[in-house]
Amino acid sequence: MKTISLAKVRDQIKDLVQEANFVLQDDVLAVVKEMEKKEESPAGKEVFCQILQNAEIAKGEKLGLCQDTGLAVYFVEIGEDVKLKKDGGLKSLREAITEGTRLGYGEGYLRKSVVEDPVRRKNTGDNTPAYIHWELVPGDTFKLTFVAKGGGAENMSAIRMFAPAAGLEGIEDFVVETADKGGSNPCPPIIVGVGVGGNFEYAALLAKKALLRKPLGSHNPDPFYSDVEKRLLERINKLGIGPQGMGGRITALAVHVESFPCHIASMPAAVNIQCHSHRVMSFEM
Ligand code: SF4
Incomplete structure (x- = not known):
């Protein structure tokens, strides 16, 4: 049995959502660079240059890669042998993910892109709720994947x-x-x-x-x-x-x-x- 602290989950998510929004990951950069070489149109090549330049600026200045910092979507794999420690004032894993999202988007000055009702459209103001997909797996795995999904x-x-x-x-x-x-x-x-x-x-x-x-x-x-x-x-x-x-x-x-x-x-x-x-x-x- 493995014990996972909800406060640690919240804190890691707070950092994760910022890093994901500021830093284009190496595998994406590698494909962008490879495809830039294959692009033949001058306008297309220029766009690739701008994407790479934008990635450098975002990383260096801790700015969002895009103004649309997306819905916070999570895939959580949680093992049947994982026990959750309810610390830091948090009562559930959902609450830890929600709090991490709220804190990360606030601290990173990332755009808040969620409306509380699809028709009446008042912004929730903190980029929550998070969109969470759960998968119960055997063992004591705890893996969380975040994707910022632009509109x-x-x-x-x-x-x-x-x-x-x-x-x-x-x-x-x-x-x-x-x-x-x-x-x-x-x-x-x-x-x-x-x-x-x-x-x-x-x-x-x-x-x-x-x-x-x-x-x-x-x-x-x-x-x-x-x-x-x-x-x-x-x-x-x-x-x-x-x-x-x-x-x-x-x-x-x-x-x-x-x-x-x-x-x-x-x-x-x-x-x-x-x-x-x-x-x-x-x-x-
Ligand atoms: S689709 Fe949205 S998130 Fe993606 S680059 Fe365009 S504006 Fe940004």
Whole structure:
């Protein structure tokens, strides 16, 4: 049995959300630099230079990589053998994550991007609530992954419930069509998370999980889906949208696909789009 202090979780999250918003992680930087070399359009190349320059300034001056510092989305893997220590005035893990988010976004002067009701739209003022996905796992693992999810890219995401007869071709066309429809809105070069299978809500979750894969641009271990990823990246990069929609060869930095068993009558597919400001970080305790 491992004991995890809620106060420590809160404090680590406070630092994590700031670091993720200030520092473009090495795996993302590596892909940006690699793709910059492949870009041929002068305007596209210039956008890549600006992305790299922006990353340097953000890191050096502790400024947000983007003004949209996103919804605070978390994936938490918690072991069945983990005991939570209710310290620091905190009564639950949800409260620790919420507090860490509130403190981190406040201390880092990160934009507060959450409204308390989707229709009446009053800002909650502290970037909470956090959006938390829980996974109970065997053992004493405690792993938390944070992703700052900006609105521009999230808005260009899509889900479709295919009949199985649509086949892989139907799914691939849907992913390319979704990237094409997004155009410049999700601030390309984008990252494309694809969830295939599961059911309606599970496909969407898979697509978001696909975005979290590290390092960026690594492939699904199943050669079938790894080929799908390569094919989709090539097709999306032939769309000509280019960096920030200025035209060019590089519209996407990476495509990650995750799959899950599904019902005999259905074949759901979801596409979660992420922008080049790909702010994902984890910690384990
Ligand atoms: S889509 Fe990404 S880069 Fe564009 S404004 Fe939103 S967070 Fe920023």
